[in-house]
Amino acid sequence: MAQDLRQFLALLEARGQLRRITAAVDPELELAAVADRVLAMGGPGLVFENVIGSPWPVAINLLGTVERVVWAMGMEQPEELERLGERLASLQQLQPPKRPKELVAMGGLLWDVLRARPDRDLLPPCQQVVLEGEAVNLDALPLLRPWPGDGGFIVNLGLVVTRDPETGVPNVGVYRLQRQSQRTMTVHWLSVRGGARHLRKAEAMGKPLEVAIAVGVHPLLILAAATPIPVHLSEWFFAGLYGGKGVRLARCRTVDLEVPAQSEIVLEGQIHPGERQADGPFGDHMGFYGGIEDSPLIRLKAVTHRRRPTFLATFSGRPPKEEAMLAIALNRIYTPILRQQIPDVKDFFLPMDALSYKLAVIAIDKAYAGQARRAAMAFWGVLPQFTYTKFVVVVDETINVRDPRQVLWAVSAKVDPQRDVLVIADSPFDSLDFASERIGLGGRMAIDATTKVGPERRHDWGRALGRDKATEARITERWSELGLDDVGRTSPDPVLFGYGMENLLARLGRL
CATH class of the missing domain: 3.40.1670.10 (UbiD C-terminal domain-like)
Structure with missing residues (x-):
């Protein structure tokens, strides 16, 4: 599994699914407007190499089609997602093998588990440049302001890492963060999310909650973080299962947390008990602006990054958007798990x-x-x-x-x-x-x-209409004889007649 955003960009470029834009583009409103129009057309991923106000490029729309989401998982066909879900379902409820075939299958699952264990990188690329204390400045990052009514500039596709203060189990989520000052951000998470649970526990203990935000990771890690998994499991472990290889992690410089070693940018900080600040409004996935909420305030202690990092971004809004494409893929993965539960x-x-x-x-x-x-x-x-x-x-x-x-x-x-x-x-x-x-x-x-x-029911229902298989087979055999070859032998194309816009957009992405 490639764990590097740069490798995924190279894959998209090799397959004709990436466009580099060298013209100057403003991260306030303009960049997202261009990306939105390209995404709605089923177009390629984009890298804006000349972002006004920042020396760093911005990658966006990388997961704008289901096809590209499948590639991010190291697969070629959407059908493979359900097979991955079947393996995950088997791991969630292992049963003692009763036959030799089941024993072999269990051996394969256990090998998957061993390969999925995270590994440690002692010289991580994400710490090639280290900025601490007064040197931290969010204004150097190409943060986006996607919609005209937005309350500020945001990070929308970073992995937000926290740790349960009681059990020590990490949580990795994808939450929106708003710039508040050069060294502070607010995080918007719903009360049921892992980070929110960790903060409630930390505040009850009177302790600050440590936070790390990894920006610019391989999209597979984003998929793992977005997967609904049981609370006691680690997203790093799931990412290893997804990719067939353990995630290489690096210990942060100023907080006791681990992040993907090949992240482009890492923000490190703390949320102190009771510290809140107004967050929003922002355009959200419902198709409306969200309200203004008092949200936890992160005080940044350090920023580390690779040399000339790429800032990975997205934005929310009424579908189709990248987050909707992610949800389609996760739906396929999670179907076997839901059947099991x-x-x-x-x-x-x-x-x-x-x-x-x-x-x-x-x-x-x-x-x-x-x-x-x-x-x-x-x-x-x-x-x-x-x-x-x-x-x-x-x-x-x-x-x-x-x-x-x-x-x-x-x-x-x-x-x-x-x-x-x-x-x-x-x-x-x-x-x-x-x-x-x-x-x-x-x-x-x-x-x-x-x-x-x-x-x-209190009365008999009518009998459903239907033809027998023999009649349907005979009609298929006679299709040429009837002069209907140009009409096609099968039922209408399900992409255009019933499977929804997501499949149509995926098809457009392949043209």
Whole structure:
């Protein structure tokens, strides 16, 4: 696995998926506007080499298509993501082998675990230049201000590293950070995130929380940090499993934390108990500006970086955006894990057009009355991230959850709102969701769009239409005879007729 951002840039360039821009571009509004238009067209990743106000280049849109996300994982086809998910699911619930074949498979999994262990780099590239104390100056970094109503300049694609003050287990998350002064930043994280949990513990103990921010890492590490994993596991370990090789880490200079040794830039600091400062507003993934919130203040102690580092950036907004492409890939990886944790679930999908987490479509093998509600409740509880999913639509496993035509048919044909809709009021909710009556507290809805069985129905349902396989096969064989070769032998292209914009954009990225 390549762990270096520069190697990934070289890969994209070799495959014609990177454009270097030498014209001067302003990081305030202009750079993000250019990147947004290119991304919407399914265009290449960009490196702006002449950013006004900073000597350092900015890389953006590197993960702007599903295809490039797959490459970042060291793969070539999206289908390989689910196979990776199957390996991860096996590791989460290892079972004693009962047959020789299972023993061989377990041996392979254990080898994956051994290879995934992080390693230490004693001469890390990320510390080729070290600036401490008064020498720290955020104004030297090419921070972006993407939207005209934004409250300041931001870091949006850095790995934020903290450590549980009780257990010592690190957490790695991707959170937005706002510049407050030359040596201070605020961090915006939701209350369920690992960093927020660590801060609550540290403040209860009266201790500062140490923080390190790694900017400009290989995108695979960003994917690992964005993966919903159990609290007790390390994102470094998951990154090693993703890449088939342990992450090389370096100990920070002024805080007791470890960061990827090949990071382009590392910011080191502390959050002191009770220190907060106004953060925002900022354009967010909901398609609106978020509000102004008092957020934890990081006091920076050091900045280390490689010689002539590249600043890796992104920005949020209404899909399609890079974060939506990441979510599509994570959906494929996490499907086997979800099947394992909720056996009722056969498939699930988080549509990009529903912000990649606000609406989930779940397919189950319907066996008994009430099963759809049970599956929806289990989904909301399986991971903290899914507590922010407003709508869960449960369908039969015969429905393709990635085809909106089939899902809409199931909702329209199989749902009686007075029987099949479950609404839960006043549950903890996403503070960025302005549709809620009260910020941070909202409702959620489950829709049972499955075929009704047993006591769920009081009359016979109609029999579903369908043709036998023999008839369909005969028609396929006669297609040329019927003079229809130019129409095609198969059903309409699922990319254009049902699988959503994300696949269409992925296809555009390959043209």
